[in-house]
Amino acid sequence: MLEVTGLRVAYGGIQAVRSITFHVGEGETVALIGANGAGKTSTLKALARVLDAVGGDVHFCGEKISRIAPHHIVRKGIALVPEGRGVFPRLSVLENLHMGAFIRHDSAEVERDLQRVFAYFPRLKERAGQLAGTLSGGEQQMLAIGRALMSRPKLLLLDEPSMGLAPIMVQKIFEVVRAVAADGMTILLIEQNAKLALESSQRGYVMESGEITLHGESAQLLDDPKVRAAYLGE
Ligand SMILES: Nc1ncnc2c1ncn2[C@@H]1O[C@H](COP(=O)(O)OP(=O)(O)O)[C@@H](O)[C@H]1O
Ligand SMILES: [Mg+2]
Numbered sequence: 001m002l003e004v005t006g007l008r009v010a011y012g013g014i015q016a017v018r019s020i021t022f023h024v025g026e027g028e029t030v031a032l033i034g035a036n037g038a039g040k041t042s043t044l045k046a047l048a049r050v051l052d053a054v055g056g057d058v059h060f061c062g063e064k065i066s067r068i069a070p071h072h073i074v075r076k077g078i079a080l081v082p083e084g085r086g087v088f089p090r091l092s093v094l095e096n097l098h099m100g101a102f103i104r105h106d107s108a109e110v111e112r113d114l115q116r117v118f119a120y121f122p123r124l125k126e127r128a129g130q131l132a133g134t135l136s137g138g139e140q141q142m143l144a145i146g147r148a149l150m151s152r153p154k155l156l157l158l159d160e161p162s163m164g165l166a167p168i169m170v171q172k173i174f175e176v177v178r179a180v181a182a183d184g185m186t187i188l189l190i191e192q193n194a195k196l197a198l199e200s201s202q203r204g205y206v207m208e209s210g211e212i213t214l215h216g217e218s219a220q221l222l223d224d225p226k227v228r229a230a231y232l233g234e
Contacts, residue, residue, distance in 0.1 A: 001026045001186050002047070002155060007056035009042040016042040018210040019056065024155070029177075029187040031197035031218060033231060034207035040190045041083050043207070044159050047188075048080040049073050061154065074103055077154035083163065085144040089133025093124055096132050096143055100150030110150070117146040120176045138169030145176065155186045162193045174200055194231035198222045206231070 002024040009017035017039040024030045034040050046053040049070040058066040060076060068076070079100075087096050097117060101110045118125035121142040127135060132143055141161055148156055161177065162170040170193070178200055181187055191197035198204050198218040206214040206227065214226065221227050 001061055002188065003057075003059040004043075004047070005057045005059075007043065007046060007058065008054045009039070009046050009051065010054045011042075016210055017046065017053075020205075020207070020210075020212045022205050022212060022215065024186060024188050026186055027184060028203065029181045029189055029201040031194075031201035031204040032188065032190045032207055033192070033194040033197050033204060035231075036192060037209075038207040039210040040207055041159055044080065044157050044188070044190055048078060048157060050080070074151050074153075077152075078157065079148035079151045079153035079155070080157045081141075081144045081148045081159060081161065083159040085137075085140045087132040087135075087140050087143050087147070089131065091132055092129050093132055093135070093143055094128040096147050097124070097150050100147035101152075103151060109152075113150055113152060117149055120149075120179060121146055136169075138165045138173065141165065141169075141173055142176070145173070145180075149180070153185075155188065156180070157188050157190075159190045160192060161189075162191060162196060170196065194227065195222070198227075 004023065005021050006019045007017055008019050020043065032040055045051045047058060049068060053066060057064060060078065065076060088099060097114060104110050123139055124142055124146055127139065132140065135143060161173050174196055189197050189201055198221050201218045204215065204218045204221045205212045
């Protein structure tokens with residue numbers, strides 16, 4: 001579904017992503033793990049066209065998307081849940097969710113998807129009328145994922161959904177990520193929490209200083225001595 005070839009991202013003279021190649025198949029959850037500063041967010045931003053890559057190609061469902069306008073990305077079926085969530089603080093939970101469906105005109109289907117999001121995250125239903133800015137960090141993460149799902153994407157890009165959250169909340173969020181995947185969603189999951197990401201994915205890529213240094217089946221990466229030493233604190 002997603003084919004990334006030789007992708008490079010730079011900020012002025014700083015090379016953040018140095019020619020990486022990876023793919024995500026339809027229905028897969030693929031983890032991209034790595035330490036802070038490895039280039040994970042820059043990769044995701046380039047895929048979502050939030051920033052311009054300086055080199056490489058991105059194909060999505062067979063179509064080259066590496067140069068399309070950023071506002072076309074959602075229409076192509078890619079939804080980004082950014083680092084730090086990016087919910088609209090002065091809008092209610094319900095309004096935020098409807099913003100996720102702004103490109104859609106199938107209101108009966110939108111309503112059905114809204115109920116599906118509420119089924120994944122009952123907390124959002126309880127807080128539907130509350131301003132998003134007054135939600136806890138974990139609830140905002142739920143809302144950001146719910147809002148992304150409201151565009152009915154083919155591919156969900158998640159940037160560190162566990163960041164800054166209490167362990168119990170991280171468990172809740174990941175239960176839903178796995179449920180969304182089990183319902184057929186294709187997911188590219190970016191995480192510093194390597195254990196959680198590898199336990200929630202079929203394949204994984206390890207990123208270090210802008211390069212992919214290891215890749216394989218997630219279960220094998222979890223057993224890999226280098227991964228264990230560098231990312232699992234062993
Ligand atoms: N807006 C920016 N301007 C300059 N350098 C940046 C910017 N964003 C990120 N970087 C640099 O790019 C590298 C990769 O950052 P990032 O993609 O955010 O990594 P990660 O998400 O893996 O923590 C880091 O060295 C970071 O300092
Ligand atoms: Mg990041």
